[in-house]
Amino acid sequence: MVTIFIDNKPHQVKPDQNLLQACLSLGFDLPYFCWHPALHAVGACRQCAVKQYKDDKDAKGRIIMSCMTPVSEGLRISVDDPEARAFRKGIVEQLMLNHPHDCPVCDEGGECHLQDMTVMTGHNYRRSRFRKRTHQNQDLGPFLNHEMNRCIQCYRCVRFYRGVAGGRDLNVFGAHDHVYFGRHADGPLESEFSGNLIEICPTGVFTDKTLKEHYTRKWDLQTAPSICVHCGVGCNTIAGERYGSLRRIMNRYNRDINGYFLCDRGRFGYEFVNSHKRIRTPLVKSPSPPAGEGRGEGGKPADRETVLTHIADILSKAKGVIAIGSPRASLESNFALRTLAGENSFFSGIGNEEQSLVSLIIDIQKNSPASSPSLREIQAADAVLILGEDLPNTAPLMALAVRQASRNKQFEIAAAMKLPLWDDNAVRNAGQSAKSPVYIISPAETRLDDVAAKTAHVPIQDIVRLASAISQKLDPNIPPLSSGERTEVRGQDVDALAKEIATVLMNAKHPLIVSGTGCQSTGVVQTAANIARALQLKGKAVQLAFAVHECNTLGAALLGGRTLDEAFTVMQDGLADTVIILENDLYRRADEASVEQFLGRAKNIIVLDHIMHRTADQADVVLPAATFAESSGTLINYETRPQRYNEVFVPRGDIQAGWKWINAIMMATQHPAPGGFATLDDIIRKMSRELPLFAELADLVPPAGFRIAGQKVPRQSHRYSGRTSMIADRTVHEPKPAYDADSPLAFSMEGSEQQPPAPLISRYWSPGWNSVQALNRFQQEVGGDLRKESTGTRLIKMIGGQSEYFRIDLSEDPAESPQYFIFGSEELSNLSPALGKRRPMDDQQDPRMTM
């Protein structure tokens, strides 16, 4: 800690930061544009000026850029100095010379950093009478609007897009005050992180095109803290609703996972919630056609009571019930289903190969001494080996973290030269093209290859061969492949490559091995574990990350359901005639013929889901289950970190959470399980009692009874408008806001304005800070932990050290691996019209991966 004097008052600050960061962390309102906690400082905008004094006698001082000044012991500055203020006001005035008169029709309005800074500096009236520069816009594809007139040349966009996300098709063109930020020609931005420009750009140059379809100002959105449901990474999001439809997804800062960013699948995939394929009422086909015969066309809408009685009737007459859970349903819904059907009749609903792989991964995480890293830890790795996983398509944010990890070498070089690490240009200049080693061994090219020291694109069996060779270089005791070793794969000398990688991993301080379920290969996962174990035995603090592809794959697997194949057998053997399927399209899980056969044999099929799909088409009873936006629940991400998503808005009609439906069914059937599942807390309590693994789940998020000074946390901002008018076309009586029994959040603008604990933050706002950068005010120190931080912990803590090396059998591995697409491979996001436009041609896709 060093002491600096700001306006003659001493303050204690951390030494390794710049003055701007220090001032913001101390709560000063110091305007800035080009600096960003994740992009660091370049000193481009000249907005963050303060005055520096030599000593306490110096009355004159000089203007400096705070973002380019390191804090040092005894530093004396003034934020409040009239000259510094005038300077800052002048900068905004200059930016405003060319800024259009657009706020009323600008999508950034109301959450615009430029607006905030303009107000903050007190530039209220335009003095210039000259005309404004204008620019032509570009069509940047289905995700982003482009309105170049509004640019203030802060360079944040290109610094993020090229420097952080590794994109290549956005750049700055032109000269002097004509500089232009865009692509060389119209066309969709290629990077899968392009959506972050919405939050990175401090003005309305890049705005959300999907939001424009149903535009709503930030203050009018009812928002709740949520979790992305489109892959296994589990990024934290803020989801916003207005007039009963979901309007947009924004980033929610989580130090350990997604930090400041989201991928485009997560940001723009939300529109499935508003899809016309949504199931909105219970549907019943009656009478149920006899088993084995074709099932008629869609069911008829029925009311809640009828359908529940009908289901109770079905279940009471059933010969046996098969309950199929889902890796895209919440832990609670899966658990409720498991309780309804009984442990032995619960099937986790993951495809067979995947389930065995996921069980293996869980075993490895339980027993392997290598810890399963968060994205922040991945980012800190100084040598990375990726085995078989196409990260940019299967776990995009993990790819982004690896990309950042590759820059650690630059930071190392800069640190050796005693450069401040927040000085972005200096660090990049010092590091030049130096990169921490990343090795990618995968079946095909990946969009991460550009940071790789070496890549090998080889078939799956060869990945196993290479990985096995690496592990043997690290520890000769590792059993060799049972058969089929080769000295050369696809022109790569196995021995030389293995030796190189082994040496690099051995020399690294924080080596990281990444693999996943992408290859659907046991061998790949096992060799990854072997390498990690070998490194660990050599005393390395190695980390081992496995990407999984759905938001709750691990959750469903950890509940210990049986496999789908077993379900098929049970049905075939006639031990059951009724199936309940929770939020799952079986056609995506197993081959068509077996699913047809399975469903054909079933006398009664009950499906709970939010969208119609081929499985739901065949159901006798369909129940409308809520999406992530209309219900609360827990998801478990790739590192077994449980995270809570919260109901954003009350769904219309009969739609309710899967676990609420199951609870209703249990009530209707007078199920013997003790205690109902009336609220989320009930179900979590029961879960943590029954399954020791989930014992800590109850401490994850404050319980529903949590209050701040006796008040709930509001989902609506204090500026929420239209309260007495939005439903006035139907009734002039304003109903009492719905009560949320599952969380401490309220469907209201009333409640505590204090900052809630981290998992309950539903928006970033602070007086004078309306843009996303109000986040600064929620952090203990800018870019660091949130106040009242709690990111949760992994369910599986490192237990082992005892694991054995795997003996690898090549013959088990598939010859070909499926190809994944960030836009297109995931079921739900696929229904979003914007995402659909970026889907690769259908003939390139695995039929199981499409709708």
Next chain:
Amino acid sequence: MFSILRSILTVFMTMFRKRITVQYPEERSTLAPRWRGRIILSRDPDGRERCVACHLCAVACPVDCISLQATEDQMGRRYPEFFRINFSRCIFCGYCEEACPTCAIQLTPDFEMGEYLRTNLVYEKEDLLISGPGKYPGYNYYREAGLEIGGKAKGEGSQDEPPVDVKSLLP
């Protein structure tokens, strides 16, 4: 004692003042144009809807009785898909008019809005929109904004230079 007498005298004197009660509704007094009565939405000098659906009136409204939804026509011109004022809640404070950047929403000198049913006090856009510019004749927001909309290309706004040629290096 004195003050009581004075009060009585004051009240007594009032009897001889000029009457200002008007026999409404037979007789009507003139209201100033800036009287804050029934709210209307006006049109710009070209006869097009002025409201650009910026939501500022709605957020300024202290009783939250304005709600709307923004949408855009094919030409990129933003306008409200629906615009609703619940006059049974409105307190005629005039904040919406003050907030409006386009002079679209205006309060008028008409207060005769009595209804037997509260539902009849809910006005939709059709009920609010008038055919002229109201109190502010000249203003046309879209001519000032830098935005490109149908009929006005980039750089054709009243404050704009023609668009930059990015490829030119000339100063």
